[in-house]
Amino acid sequence: MLNFKRRLQLQSLIIVTTLSISLLSVSCKERSDSSNNGESELIMKINAVQEQVMAQGNLTKEEEQAIRSICSIMSQEDGLANYTTDNSMILKDVEITPVYNGCEDLSREETRECFKEKVAEFIKREFNTNLLKELNLSESKKVEAFFIITEDGNLTGMKVRDAELTIQAEILRVLRKMPVMEPAINNGKSVSVLCSLIVEYGDEIEINFVYIPERPNNE
The missing domain is CATH 3.30.1150 (Fusion Protein Consisting Of Minor Coat Protein, Glycine Rich Linker, Tola, And A His Tag; Chain: A; Domain 2)
Incomplete structure (x- = not known):
């Protein structure tokens, strides 16, 4: 049951990130302070979900790598868009x-x-x-x-x-x-x-x- 809850929370992390990427990809067309604020909020959401998962038990190596990868992809503004x-x-x-x-x-x-x-x-x-x-x-x-x-x-x-x-x-x-x-x-x-x-x-x-x-x- 514990492992199942962690899997659901990791899935929610990916869903939140995917939706946030979609929103940010639109706002990035217009450079502004609000774009930077949006990215900061995204990282905060990722960290919050990570903390929730950690509170239920230790992350597996695969889960930790997934979170690190998401943060790495989202930490820079150099996409083609x-x-x-x-x-x-x-x-x-x-x-x-x-x-x-x-x-x-x-x-x-x-x-x-x-x-x-x-x-x-x-x-x-x-x-x-x-x-x-x-x-x-x-x-x-x-x-x-x-x-x-x-x-x-x-x-x-x-x-x-x-x-x-x-x-x-x-x-x-x-x-x-x-x-x-x-x-x-x-x-x-x-x-x-x-x-x-x-x-x-x-x-x-x-x-x-x-x-x-x-x-x-x-x-």
Whole structure:
């Protein structure tokens, strides 16, 4: 009975969070102090539900990870819904890709390949592979991830599609740690660029850049 109550409370946490995300995604279109207040209220609700569950008994490891993942996803304002991509080019279309540290003074094609290799290496190096062991997958899975490198070389607009909550949170955490780069160049000007990749996870992590035919939606 005790375990059943905890499961119901954890489910209520996810429901509250999902509804709050929906509300916040609308308000985020207009930057204001009320948006920040809304996010603070969401974190307070998450903490309140966590305290209620803890009062009934210790959280399982899976429940703790779920709560941490939800907090991680909601703690940053860098989703695609919060960044206008109308002026961003797709990676394959820019003349010179962003220049990752260590990829300087190369030809355009070498710079492109070096960029993809360095980003893939960074994600694989920073990813917490202990999460993969905990999932105990019978086979590898793939998930799409997107991010934008702005005209200033910073990353924003992170989005992960259709992944387990822990995997989504971990990919976003790693992308947020990506170092600043020299921005992409097109027609002699710095431009923001939309990058897309496939993260395959199972026994280990594999990263492959893909070229999407259209921009990811914000659903």
